[in-house]
Amino acid sequence: MTRLIVVSNRVNPPTGAGEESVGGLAMALAAALREYSGLWFGWSGQSTPTFTGQLSMQKIEGVTAATIDLEESDVEEYYNGYANKTLWPLFHYRTDIAAYDRAFNEGYQRANRRFAETLRPLIEPDDLIWIHDYHLIPLARELRRLGLKNRMGFFLHVPWPAYQVFVTLPGHRQLVESMFDYDLVGFQTEDYRQAFEEYVLSEAGGEKVGDDLFKAFGRSVRVGAFPIGIDAPDFARLIKTNRARRMRDLMTACTVFRHLIVGVDRLDYSKGLEERFTGFERFLAADPDMRREVLMLQIAPVSRESVEAYQEIRARLDAISGRINGEYADVDWAPFRYVNKNYRRDELAGIYGAARIGLVTPLRDGMNLVAKEFVASQNPEDPGVLILSRFAGAARQMKEALLVNPNSPDEIADAIRRGLAMDKPERIRRWSALFDNVQREDVTAWRDAFVDALKGVEERRTALAS
Template identity: 85%
Template sequence: MSRLIVVSNRVNPPSGKGEESVGGLAMALAAALREYSGLWFGWSGKTTPEFNGQLAMQKVDGVTVATVDLEEIDVDEYYNGYANKTLWPLFHYRTDLAAYDRAYGEGYERVNIRFAETLRPLIERDDLIWIHDYHLIPMARELRKLGVKNRIGFFLHVPWPAHQVFTTLPGHRLLVQALFDYDLVGFQTVEYRQAFEEYVLAEAGGAQTSPGHLKAFGRKLQVGAFPIGIDAADFARMLRSPRARRMRDLMAACTVFRHLIVGVDRLDYSKGLEERFIGFERLLAGHPDIRREVLMLQIAPVSREGVEAYQEIRGRLDALSGRINGEFADIDWAPFRYVNKNYRRDELAGIYGAARVGLVTPLRDGMNLVAKEFVASQNPEDPGVLILSRFAGAARQLDQALLVNPNSPEEVAEALKQALAMELPERIRRWRALFDNVQREDVTAWRDAYVAALAGTEQRRTALAS
């Protein structure tokens, strides 16, 4: 079996003990690497006065990791700049927030070159290289320049926007051209793959040589949809842990005679938090009879504090949460709790399990693993109801959720009312269909489908005759 090298912006492997507040990508990649020999390479999250390419190697719960420190200017221009001020808003259709700065682009190119040069000595002849997400789109191009002939795959965890949106990016053609140095490019959904294909055909003068195969820039490229899942078996184990049970009991005690509505999202403008808060406010305003019967808990850990747009949304959410409680709370109760802190995964499992409603309403999301974790946490005999944005990639799989347009607070409020009133037989029927998908299309299925496709792709490094 070929060795697998996973490359991502950050390397944050979980210990397998449920102690970390790591994201879904970290959990998925760690699960993949435990199955294959190899390593996980990327940024340590630390800075150094001067980049020297020195690697730190360690083994964490069966996962070998290799990390490198970056300079402060790299973090500013590559990470906070091009990745999170330019590409992230663009890929989430927020062109109004996208910042275009030449220094950001230069930093992005510089860090991808540094990553490639640092990784190159670790690559062996038969390794499969799997590069992840929008931070590292040019990395295959840089590895090819260094003589790497291995099969290299790329997986985009965020949406790929419509080509009319993507063309607002200065230098968009060069970024897409860099993707043609990969052998396989994977997307979360068929819709995202089709959006990429439309760009190649309409903007790059490319052609579709067969389903899932494109030709452009003198190269051929295989593309596919590979929806990511959760480690369902590991999550089931966490649900039985003492900490998960204690958290579930704590939440049940806090909501005696009340139904818990829960949302868990990184603090980000793409998550639809403002619209969600207003939707809950509309529910309380329109249905005075249920005000004392519900408690909404929104967990939103702060992220990317160095980016101005994130500072602004935090202020708006603080004001909204205060407005809701100021309007509807009484001296002995409040309808809304808004918390800006991380929780362990086993604690979140307990919170999900105590909830009557999971409210997952991003304005745009590549997949959204919180939706799948909520489903996996439910009591089969008395499951909660998932309300899910139709613009999350997960909506294509979890179609038995209550699907909503997250831009409409009225639609969110109506879905909340429907979920709270839903009878047990319908809740069980919907949950069974959702849980079947979460178990069947889990992280193992995602990993195996992608790696098999990458290992099976033909070598395409020879330029095609025109």
Template identity: 75%
Template structure:
């Protein structure tokens, strides 16, 4: 029976529907592996004095996890270094924060080799291998060097940068060439696909094939947009849980005479938190009659606190929230509540349902699943309004949100005023379209689309074509795509395919 092997930098054991919030990637991958047999491989999050490659295998919530510990030097050079000081800022258009260090690149290559050496013995002949995100771009190349001939797919959860930005990365050609050891390369949006194709055409002399693939560096890979979703119906159900109801009641009591504006983001400079605070401050300045009618709650759990840029943004946000409260607070009210704490998913569901406005304004984001979870949690009879950055991948799908430029305090302030004054009929009409989208293009559709595309990405390998480089057309369900195009209401390309039915043997 064909298995699915998922590989990501960090493996986080799922904790159930209402468990600790472990991030969009972890929840999505856990959902995929519950459906299909296989395993989830990656770093345990722990360090060891010397790398041994020893595996720890466990079963959690129906998912088999295989993890390996890394050395401290691996953590500093591969994770804190190349992944989060080089690739992350560059891919999020923060060239000013991008650090280039030879040791970072060496650590990145070393860890990808170690992952490959540990993973390769676990791969069986018919397995599909699905590798995730910017930490592991060279992993397929390392697996190929060890003789792995399986279909291997790669999905990038963050944006792919514009061509002229990508070429500022030392060694960019080697990094992109490594991607062509994959059979399928997936991105969140068509914009990211186009940016990647532009690079390949301009820098690698590549060619675009009629069936949607690309050929470069002597290899062929399929390229497609596969926008990730959430388990929308499950998240909607969470609002009925005891923890969600308790959180909802607490927030409603606390904001009895006020409207709640909520933002939930990992503490990161890509999330536009400083600009968001500035936009709220502008709203307060421009609307003195509305000041005491609102409360802004920003939840921002700490992350990557060993990276200097993250320490600096925390200090700036502390100062910004203090300045706003110092200017506008009264003895019985403060306009901004800023919390650096992680909350459970069921608590967040109750919080979203209690809010009149969801403020999701990243400066650059691959997708942003908070926006989709906010929509899922709303009361159909009295939904809140989503304000969404045009630079979040989710903006391509969630067009009934109020779309804003996150760099403009005026834009954010005007959207807040409009959202807070929007009548119930308009809110319901907008929400219905948004909810239909997140249910239709949910995490299951994302998973099935990618796995189906990977399953049909190439012919069976032959001695003349050991990696199966000749691309096969993606399977398209004619019932869903009568004209060979994207689903109704979607901005994605025909490469985003909702493959129905069993693709793999169920475990």
């Protein structure tokens, strides 16, 4: 029987209790693993002074999870270093802060080799291997070196940068070459797939065979766009829960303001938070009659606190939010709330449902599921307006949102003004089209499309050879 082996940097299967805290991606992968009697393998999040490769196995809600602890040097060089100081900024077009340190790359290769050596004994000949995200790009190469011949797919959740940006990475050719050890490579959007194609044809001297098959480095790989979605049925359930209703009622009970503007992002320099804050500030400056009509709530849980760039962005955001309230608040009212804490998904659903405007303005994003969750949370009879960065992957599917250049605070301010003034028929028309897409192209459709494509790789190659 064919099993599905999912590999990711961290393992996060639903626990049954408090599922509202687990993301839609984890729910979808867990459902696939239950269907295929599969295994979810990755890092435990814990460190150990010396790497042992000892596996921790547990079964959670029908999903077998296998985790390992990483050596402290691996955490520093592989995770904090190459993954988060080199690849993350590079893939988000921040070459100015990308750190190119040879020790980081060595740690990245070492950690992937250790993942492969620990995972290899768990794999059976008919298993499908599905590897996730930029942390684990070389993992297929390491598994092939250990003799594995199984079909292996890779999905990149973040953007793939333009050719001119990617070549600034030392060792870029070796990284792409390792991707040709996969049978299928998936990207969030057609734009990212085309950027990868440009690199293969221009830099690697590869060739395109058919619509989606590329040859280079003496091997071939199928490449496709698989836009991820949310778990639409599950989110429909969440917005009806008592916790979601209480949060929605809490946000609408205040009589000081009429319209809630909400943003929810992990605290990260790629999310465009400085420009977003400044855009709201300019809206307040230009529209004095609206100052007591609106409240902007920005939820930004802190992450990667040990990385200097994240410490710097947090300090700047603290300063801007303080400046806004210092300038425009009154004794009984403040226009801006900036919160650095996590909320459950059902609580967020209630907040989204109370909002007149959802501000989703990353400078660059692989997809951005907050945009889709905001749409799924709206009242069909009186929906809010989504303001969305044109540089988020979601913009390719969600053209009925108000699309903005996230680098322009003035454009953000104009979109806030337009969204608040939009009449109900237009809001309903735009929301209906957005909601239709959220339902059709949900996380289950994404999962099934990728797994079906991976299952069909062998047959396709046989047909191509004949």
